[in-house]
Amino acid sequence: MKERENSMPDSQKHWVRLPLENAHNVRELGGYPVKGGGQTAYHRFLRADDLSTLTDNDIAFLMAYGVSMVIDLRSDDEAQKAPDRFDGAAGIQYRRIPFLGRDLADIMQASQADAALGLGALYASMLENKAVVKKLFEAIEQAPEGCIMFHCTAGKDRTGVLAMLLMSLAGADRQDCITNYEQSYINLTRKAEFTQMSEAALLAKYQILMYSLPETIANCYDYMTQTYGSAEAYLKECGLSEHQLEHIKRRLLEA
Numbered sequence: 730m731k732e733r734e735n736s737m738p739d740s741q742k743h744w745v746r747l748p749l750e751n752a753h754n755v756r757e758l759g760g761y762p763v764k765g766g767g768q769t770a771y772h773r774f775l776r777a778d779d780l781s782t783l784t785d786n787d788i789a790f791l792m793a794y795g796v797s798m799v800i801d802l803r804s805d806d807e808a809q810k811a812p813d814r815f816d817g818a819a820g821i822q823y824r825r826i827p828f829l830g831r832d833l834a835d836i837m838q839a840s841q842a843d844a845a846l847g848l849g850a851l852y853a854s855m856l857e858n859k860a861v862v863k864k865l866f867e868a869i870e871q872a873p874e875g876c877i878m879f880h881c882t883a884g885k886d887r888t889g890v891l892a893m894l895l896m897s898l899a900g901a902d903r904q905d906c907i908t909n910y911e912q913s914y915i916n917l918t919r920k921a922e923f924t925q926m927s928e929a930a931l932l933a934k935y936q937i938l939m940y941s942l943p944e945t946i947a948n949c950y951d952y953m954t955q956t957y958g959s960a961e962a963y964l965k966e967c968g969l970s971e972h973q974l975e976h977i978k979r980r981l982l983e984a
Contacts, residue, residue, distance in 0.1 A: 740793035743771040746916060747794070749787045753919040754778035754884035756912065758892060763900030763982065770983045772876050776892045778884030778917070781811035788814060792821075797875025800868060801825040802887040811882075824868050828861060828887040849948030852890050856953055859967040865891065866964060869980075870973045877980075885913040885941050893946055894953075897960035898974065899981040903950055910946035 739748065747755045755778065759771030772795045780799070783791075799815040801808060804827050808816075816823045856862070869877060881887040889910045896906050917923060957963035964974055 738793065740790050746912075747775070747790070749790065750784045751782045751787055752778055752780060754913055754916040755791075755878075755880075756884075756909075756916070758896060758899075758909070758981070761896060761899070761901045761905045761909070764902070765900060767983050769896065769899050769901060769981055773980055774892075774895060775876060775878040776884055776888045777878050777880035778888075779811060779882050780813050780815060780880055783814045788818070791878065795876040796821065796878050798822040798824070798868075798872040798877045800865065800877065800879040802828040802865075802879060802881040802891065804829060807882055813880075815878075822873055826861065826865055826868060828855060828858075828865070828881070828891070847945070848886060849945045852886070852945065852949035853952040855887070855890050856949070856963070862894070862964070863967040863969060866967070866969050866973065866977065869895075870969075870976050883913065883917060885910075885917070889913065889941070889946055890949060893950060894960055894964070895977075895981060897950070897953070898964065898978060900978075903947070903954075906950055907943045907947050911941050911943050913941040 743759060744757055745760070746753075747757075749755055754776075756776050757771055758774040758776065759769050761769045763769060775791075775794075775796065780801075796815075797820070799813065799821055801813050801816070801824070803825070808825055813823065813825070815821045816825075879888060879891055892909060893906045896909060901909075953960065953963050957966055961974055965971070
């Protein structure tokens with residue numbers, strides 16, 4: 730068994746965080762236990778941060794990993810400033826579906842009132858943009874065979890809300906949804922910009938945008954379950970059919 734594992738190409742292995750050169754928060758949704766038994770499947774969904782500076786080696790690794798579709802959750806301005814390297818790539822279906830109308834940093838810094846709301850409240854407000862959520866899940870449901878990678882700039886906020894919805898739909902519990910979200914901060918500190926700054930300088934520059942605190946996504950999760958009952962019930966409120974959700978769940982889960 731050990732010989733077989735050692736001979737397996739890295740791109741075919743199961744990873745928690747993918748070993749890329751120029752993206753540090755590209756992670757699996759696979760491997761989480763789900764209600765009723767089993768686990769979420771590997772090589773089906775990746776959550777990611779900025780993909781504009783991927784190396785050619787990174788691109789080759791992700792293609793070999795099975796990525797067939799990339800969903801870019803960023804705003805128009807963000808995409809123009811840092812074009813996604815998969816936009817126009819051969820063999821990849823690229824979709825840009827902004828989860829927010831503006832750059833997240835602009836929203837949070839627009840006024841003290843916005844900042845006072847906190848990220849948890851912002852995430853809850855994103856759930857009320859049901860037309861966009863429906864569009865996202867329709868794109869997922871219609872995606873080609875292979876692995877779907879979705880991302881924003883940090884891979885924490887917009888990406889985190891979508892990851893929470895997918896994991897919850899699959900049957901992962903509240904604690905695992907929170908744990909998955911929390912990992913972003915540690916991963917982001919691998920970026921060269923962060924390693925060259927002190928903790929105080931990081932906080933001064935990024936403030937609440939830097940941390941992936943458990944209570945932030947917990948508040949969003951609780952808002953969803955208290956208001957709608959479950960991820961499945963919420964997504965039906967967004968206009969998705971039972972058939973569409975079952976198709977997505979099959980993709981999320983091991984056979």
